[in-house]
Amino acid sequence: QKEVEQDPGPLSVPEGAIVSLNCTYSNSAFQYFMWYRQYSRKGPELLMYTYSSGNKEDGRFTAQVDKSSKYISLFIRDSQPSDSATYLCAMRVSNDYKLSFGAGTTVTVRA
């Protein structure tokens, strides 16, 4: 079993819809949670970064962490065609540099 599980999709939604992405994990020691966005033929770029449980909002993006369920989510409101990309979750323990990545979910927002 992988340490971080992420449904690869693909996910296709109409413009303006809410996109919901999630990851589950098995290591209860994970404390830092990240979402990266990767456009086609580009490297991943950090989108959201959260510590421990709770919500974090940044514009149209909301990240949620539920440590009791070992489940993290990313919501994209009012989705735009420019949000079409692969979204990767990543996480780490507090005293280690090493990131554990999900496989990524490919999202297409249709105009």
Place this chain on the structure above:
Amino acid sequence: DADVTQTPRNRITKTGKRIMLECSQTKGHDRMYWYRQDPGLGLRLIYYSFDVKDINKGEISDGYSVSRQAQAKFSLSLESAIPNQTALYFCATSERGLSEQFFGPGTRLTVL
């Protein structure tokens, strides 16, 4: 100009050939990493370096070697390429103590 650059961007080679992928950064970061990305498997760490004299194996280092020529340069070598090393390869950098990693644009390597 990009902060993290990788060369080449695409490479096709044959089984048994030696290949070197190069990474340069202008971010001034101490830490550099090499990952490979495969469909359905996400990003997996090959090697990492915390400074010029500190190089460490990641989770999938077999068949690979690295060289940290300077703070800004980190190269990945495949001594004798094999087809299952066909993948996207990414270099990343980070500051000491921070978890945010900045990725280069990637190299698409195909081994025939």
